[in-house]
Amino acid sequence: MWRPETLCASHPDPWKGAELARSRPRPATIVSVANQKGGVAKTTSVASLGAAFAELGKRVLLVDLDAQACLTFSLGVDPDAVEGSINEVLLGRASVADVRVECEDGVDLVPSVIDLAGAEAQLLPRPGREYILRGVLEEVRADYDVILLDCSPSLGVLTLNALTASQGLVIPMPCEMLSHRGVGQLLDTVADVKKILNKDLAVWGILPTLFDGRSNHAQEVLADVGDRYGLPVLEPPIPKTVRFAEAPAVGRSILATSRTSKGAKAYRDVATALVRKL
Numbered sequence: 634m635w636r637p638e639t640l641c642a643s644h645p646d647p648w649k650g651a652e653l654a655r656s657r658p659r660p661a662t663i664v665s666v667a668n669q670k671g672g673v674a675k676t677t678s679v680a681s682l683g684a685a686f687a688e689l690g691k692r693v694l695l696v697d698l699d700a701q702a703c704l705t706f707s708l709g710v711d712p713d714a715v716e717g718s719i720n721e722v723l724l725g726r727a728s729v730a731d732v733r734v735e736c737e738d739g740v741d742l743v744p745s746v747i748d749l750a751g752a753e754a755q756l757l758p759r760p761g762r763e764y765i766l767r768g769v770l771e772e773v774r775a776d777y778d779v780i781l782l783d784c785s786p787s788l789g790v791l792t793l794n795a796l797t798a799s800q801g802l803v804i805p806m807p808c809e810m811l812s813h814r815g816v817g818q819l820l821d822t823v824a825d826v827k828k829i830l831n832k833d834l835a836v837w838g839i840l841p842t843l844f845d846g847r848s849n850h851a852q853e854v855l856a857d858v859g860d861r862y863g864l865p866v867l868e869p870p871i872p873k874t875v876r877f878a879e880a881p882a883v884g885r886s887i888l889a890t891s892r893t894s895k896g897a898k899a900y901r902d903v904a905t906a907l908v909r910k911l
């Protein structure tokens with residue numbers, strides 16, 4: 634390739650600059666996994682997509698934003714034994730780098746603890762309370778390709794923090810009629826967040842979960858859901874299988890405990906489809 638022999642010191646080498654920009658990893662894409670309805674497979678999706686992104690060679694951070702600490706438990710971390718948690722981070726007493734733990738699934742985790750419920754109350758009177766998570770994640774964004782946020786089943790201040798910090802939102806939704814309830818309210822909240830707090834937030838899509846392919850009803854719900862909300866439906870749907878109940882008991886995701894199961898394959902396929910957005 635032709636290169637100029639001499640370059641003026643005050644004008645940096647444009648070729649070198651372009652090479653550096655290519656080799657320097659982009660800061661992580663932050664993705665909320667949220668639905669204020671309980672038990673829709675938010676935590677299962679964060680653990681499984683996280684492991685799938687790690688298998689694809691991505692550097693992954695998972696953040697447990699739920700005082701139930703289910704993600705923390707399910708990745709084999711005892712919330713009572715950790716040095717610190719998201720609680721201290723949000724209250725400004727520790728940094729993400731201080732409290733993150735390496736998990737066997739090839740991902741890092743910011744654990745949660747039951748005190749998080751108290752932290753939420755302490756955040757409420759603070760000015761700019763919705764921006765706190767965005768600020769603390771900024772410090773580690775360069776260390777990762779993707780940061781997945783496991784939200785609690787509420788639209789409280791922690792979920793608003795997650796949506797304010799994120800570029801993407803994945804909405805897990807079981808393929809049952811009543812599961813639709815609440816999605817409209819979540820999308821209203823997303824519209825407000827985009828208007829007021831974070832214009833960069835994009836809904837990546839609805840992730841159909843707990844899908845029973847033999848049920849006509851589940852098929853009908855799947856066919857209807859995208860049109861109803863005008864949103865992309867991520868594919869393939871995640872099948873309902875008992876393997877998901879077994880995985881957290883050994884502190885690993887289904888991708889490790891049941892490598893070839895249909896559920897593991899479905900999450901790998903969803904992650905492969907999403908990886909180009911990172």
Ligand SMILES: Nc1ncnc2c1ncn2[C@@H]1O[C@H](COP(=O)(O)OP(=O)(O)OP(=O)(O)O)[C@@H](O)[C@H]1O
Pocket residue numbers: 670671672673674675676677678699703784785786842843844871872873874875876877878879896
């Ligand atoms: N595809 C699946 N097949 C069968 N069981 C599943 C599947 N996905 C999740 N589950 C089970 O459903 C239950 C709820 O899942 P999970 O905890 O991931 O939901 P959640 O939305 O995070 O719940 P919460 O709102 O309480 O945080 C768990 O017992 C989990 O093992």
Ligand SMILES: [Mg+2]
Pocket residue numbers: 675676677699703704783784785
């Ligand atoms: Mg959960």
